[in-house]
Amino acid sequence: MKRKFRKFVHWLLVFGILFAIAAAFQQPANSSSNGSATTSTSQSTSQVTSKLTAALQEAWSSWRTGRSYSSSSSSSTMKAPSQKLASSVLTTNVRNQLGGSLTWNEAGAYIVNNNKTKIKANISSAPYATNKLDSQGRAWRGDAWLNKTTRQYKSRESTGNGASEWKPAGFLQATGLTNGPSHAYDRGHLLGYALVGGLSSFDASESNYKNIATQTAWANEARSSTSTGQNYYEGLVRQALDQNKQVRYRVTDIYDGNNKVPAGAHIEAKSKDGSLQFNVFVPNVQRNITINYATGAVTKTSSN
Numbered sequence: 001m002k003r004k005f006r007k008f009v010h011w012l013l014v015f016g017i018l019f020a021i022a023a024a025f026q027q028p029a030n031s032s033s034n035g036s037a038t039t040s041t042s043q044s045t046s047q048v049t050s051k052l053t054a055a056l057q058e059a060w061s062s063w064r065t066g067r068s069y070s071s072s073s074s075s076s077t078m079k080a081p082s083q084k085l086a087s088s089v090l091t092t093n094v095r096n097q098l099g100g101s102l103t104w105n106e107a108g109a110y111i112v113n114n115n116k117t118k119i120k121a122n123i124s125s126a127p128y129a130t131n132k133l134d135s136q137g138r139a140w141r142g143d144a145w146l147n148k149t150t151r152q153y154k155s156r157e158s159t160g161n162g163a164s165e166w167k168p169a170g171f172l173q174a175t176g177l178t179n180g181p182s183h184a185y186d187r188g189h190l191l192g193y194a195l196v197g198g199l200s201s202f203d204a205s206e207s208n209y210k211n212i213a214t215q216t217a218w219a220n221e222a223r224s225s226t227s228t229g230q231n232y233y234e235g236l237v238r239q240a241l242d243q244n245k246q247v248r249y250r251v252t253d254i255y256d257g258n259n260k261v262p263a264g265a266h267i268e269a270k271s272k273d274g275s276l277q278f279n280v281f282v283p284n285v286q287r288n289i290t291i292n293y294a295t296g297a298v299t300k301t302s303s304n
Helices: 002-025 035-065 083-087 092-098 217-221 230-242
Strands: 102-104 110-112 128-133 139-146 185-189 212-216 247-254 264-271 277-283 289-291 298-300
Touching: 083 102, 083 277, 092 247, 092 264, 185 217, 212 217, 217 230, 230 247, 230 264, 230 277
Parallel strands: none
Antiparallel strands: 102 110, 110 277, 128 139, 139 247, 185 212, 247 264, 264 277, 289 298
């Protein structure tokens, strides 16, 4: 699969380069008689080229970092959950922990407090990343001050942070699923490898019990604007860091009572220059399964 994806990325890049070259030299047939048409066409071409270039850069970056970008994560199998399913984890306890108004974003997640966060980004210090456990020893919070030096562009395997046999609490895997992702769970990190893997002082492996909790494949991998799992929001931060911005980033897993599996991830980010800010809750659900959050047991269901 990886070889096929490499070929796909290769030809996608080739296509993008050829498109950009063609766009650069394209001249409207009526350029001498209609200056406004020329300007409009040029602007339109420039916008299309910019969007394509950004998409190519993000695809290339995702492949290089080893972040989830499998065929399933980029296809219709990552369809967002319904609002009914997403809201099923919003108990009074969970809502109180989120501590703000919740607005459905029509793409699987909730916007918290009108997308405004209270975390501070006016920081003058070296980059850092920390983890905290909650009172029950569960992976609870990842807090980081990031810049481009904290980014990791190498694959997990090349840095010794590859696959692990270790499993977080409640990781009762189910495979062979249909009508959605083919498996139920991923080792869901608080602070993503691509964001903090450049920090030698941080354990970005898949066996860091302070940074990993049981997370559905959808909540972890979904990355499109119409299906906003954690990877989508991480992508916004990756792009900001690649533009040499400094970003405060915090992820808090929200547990309902004594459950082993979190109800979802509260994700907040704010850049020092103010150009990036979000405050969201990604529910730990998936359309083709029902989860017993107390134990992690999974029941296959029809798509929700």
